Amino acid sequence: MQGPREIYRKLKNYRLSQKIGPVRRIDRVAPVPGRRVVAITFDDGPCAGPARPGPEPLTLSILETLKEAGAKGTFDIIGSTKFKYPDTKGKNGGPYWNGVRYDHYPEFGQDHLGGAVNQPDLVKRIVAEGHQLSNHGFSHAAFGPNKYPYAFRGFLPSFDAVVEDLRALDDFVLSLCGVKMELGRPPHYIDRILGGYDAYDAYRALGYMYLGASFDGGGWQASTGDFQRDVENMVRPLEEALSNDPDCLNGSIIFHKDGYNMSSEAPAPFGLKRQLAVLKAYGYEVVTVSELLKMSQFTDLPPDDPLYPAAEALLRAGYIVTYADNRVRPSKPITVRELNLMSVPAGVPYAAQRNSKLEDASDRGLFQVISQRMAAKGRAGRFSGESKRVDRKDIMEACLDVISNLSINEEECARRKALVLKRSREAGDTGVTRGEAIWLLAATFLGV
Known part of the structure; x- marks a missing residue:
């Protein structure tokens, strides 16, 4: 029996297949002939908190791993969540782990360590090393209400509020490093906006494409209690997918975290290193989403x-x-x-x-x-x-x-x-x- 998330996903995909407009959702593109190419996105950063259990700052750890592999990433950044108090910390391991009313990144009470406004040097380094930036919302507040699993979460009250939130981060990044962002991903993929609007209307106002993903790189779920198993759970699905079909990820966009999982741990950079090695073994190039689109624009x-x-x-x-x-x-x-x-x-x-x-x-x-x-x-x-x-x-x-x-x-x-x-x-x-x-x-x- 299908769960509510799967039913919602299928309904959402059907609606997209009937909708025509200037904003495209980029989940994956048609395979690039003669090459194997993939993009990896990193949500919710930048993060200066430690890549637990290691001491190195999380985003820097990801950047070093990408550099070693000769790979380029797309960082889906936020502005800051430090303005979203008073709030209450939720239970570790669940969807409210980093705040009941609002998300707090990199974790509850440590907002100063995350977001572009608080960590501008990390944003500059991301750009300087040839990676791409995408708009994940200044405040990472949901665009609209969501019954499952975020029934208690606050959300932006109107279309104008959503556009204002997106534009605040867009303007900040432009003034900080001269980069005009071209992509956006709604927090938690919640598209609905009160008043009959949706994320596609907001992204049209900013001139964005909708950044989706077609393969889950993991690293965001609650910990199993065994860090090595958490890392292995990130790598195994990738290995199995490519073992069954070496071309299955050609043109895909892989979802990743630039932050902690629901247990405030950071398996993502550790799993990433092994995932990049697997991709390299199968002959994959890892590029930014914009570079991927230069090679292949359409899904079909x-x-x-x-x-x-x-x-x-x-x-x-x-x-x-x-x-x-x-x-x-x-x-x-x-x-x-x-x-x-x-x-x-x-x-x-x-x-x-x-x-x-x-x-x-x-x-x-x-x-x-x-x-x-x-x-x-x-x-x-x-x-x-x-x-x-x-x-x-x-x-x-x-x-x-x-x-x-x-x-x-x-x-x-x-x-x-x-x-x-x-x-x-x-x-x-x-x-x-x-x-x-x-x-x-x-x-x-x-x-x-």
Whole structure:
């Protein structure tokens, strides 16, 4: 029988598979051809507390381990939790181990040893050594309520409060070391925000992608009472996974802690050293998440797929290409709603269009042309209720109309039109798929 966490995870994944927008959740990407590449993330730091049972500061221990292995990490940092008192320490070994009302990092009563505000030199060193920073929230307060397992936890009261919390850390890091963060991970993966919003709305405001993970590196659970067994419990799942399929982690993101487990111990840096040795034995490169995305952008579209250059070009130009789960689903028939969202010109605020009618949501580009065609056919409606399939003639003629009105020379205009016609002929008479729409949009707007 499935537990509540597994049921919630499946429901969440289903919702992501139906959601389209500019924010992508990056859990893993399609395998990089000819290489084995993985990213590792480290949550809740930086931490100057000792890497128990050793005396060395925890984050420094992780950095030294990464350096020895020639690996790069992505550190999902916080600002500070020292402002979250009065509070009560919870029971070791449970979800409230570091505070009943709020999280306290690296542990209850020792907040001065953790977070970017209290440990700026650690943040500078992370950046100086070539690692990446990600926004885990200034206060590490949950974005919204959560019934299980954090029913007694406080949370941020509104969408504006969430954005303010994220922006506070973003601004601090930018002023400290000149780095603009590109990724965010909600504390405890709680996405819901009061008022009908979610983490994707907040990350859109910051220009972030949602940082997920696809493999649990361990080290955060309560101790077994035997430190060596705790370390072994981190390493064994990785060894078993790669023994069964050496390529299974290619393109994956591994979750790790830059802090203590629920028993205030630190097996993470000790297990990390052995995990990196295992990855090296199987020929894996360990890179930052941004480096991983430079090699492979999508979950279901590998870099050697013929469609990949067009999809990536649209993505880099600011167009929506994937569902929120970072899947392109190129063979799926495209709907009117999807096409309109995917053809919104770069720079048009997405939030302003979500509840707008198709015919008045934008005043330029293919979006306007197709919207007018749909309205003329009586198919205009609200995005949330629009699911009709796209007519092939509509999209082809709209693309040609748009190209005629672009500020490009006659030679380029003719080239793009020929490319659109070629793509349309290659598709045949079947329904317009998402892959075909990507070809046509890339040919129209980018000449790709």
